[in-house]
Amino acid sequence: MRLTIKDIILDSDPRIREVSEEVSFPLSKEDEALIQALYQYVCESTDEEKIENEGFKPAVGLAAIQVAQKKRMLAVVLRGEEDEIVEQYALINPKLISHSEQDSYLANGEGCLSVEEVHQGIVPRHARITIEAYDYLQKKDVRIRARGYTAIVLQHEMDHLDGTLFYDHIKENQGPETLHDPIVIE
Known part of the structure; x- marks a missing residue:
């Protein structure tokens, strides 16, 4: 399975509002193909050649529901200044198990592949979160403690x-001033 920008549904599609379902283990071949495809899309989405030739839109994350698959799966790939991958996840059945009272937000706001309008x-x-999930990349259950930009991206995808x-x-x-001691992320 290979995803392109054409596979991504927009917020005008009512399916984007559906609640995704837990994924059962062992993973089916279809579920393995889907989590691999989500991860591959996010990895390749910043490739200039793919942007130009295939119409890719840069992304740091992608959830299965964004490609009309009602499964609790998401992929996140965060890159550093030299475009190297600094954090990456291909999560199945992620659960938020704790969070800080302190808030955070992106100074320039958030965007989304499924939302064309600004x-x-x-x-x-939440400024800090703890998630439990199965990480397909590591092939094991993980506990992720995240803060800052990583926490924001994970919360966006889990939403x-x-x-x-x-x-x-x-x-x-x-x-x-309406938030709890907010951290602004540039």
Whole structure:
């Protein structure tokens, strides 16, 4: 299975709002192909040649529901300044098990492959989170403690699994003063 930008559904498609279902183990061949394809898309999405020739849009994460698959799966690939991968996950059945009271948000707001329209405003997130999941890349159950940008990306992708989009968190006239000791991530 190979995903392209044509496989990604938009927020105008009601399926993006569906709640994804737990994935059973052992993984079926179809589920293995899907998690591999999600990871591959995110890895390749920043390749200039693929952007130009295949219309890829750069991404740091992708959830299965974004390709119309109602499964609790997501892939995240974060790159450093030299474009090297600094963190990567291919998570199945991720669960948020704890979070900080402190908030954080991206100074320039969030975006999404499934959302073409720009939505201005603060998207409040937990500054620190702990997730438990099965990581397909490591082939084992993992506990991930994340903060900063990584925590925001993971929360964004996990929201997709529950049918929530980033702009659902934006409230009119919500400024930093309405958040709990927020960390602003540039």
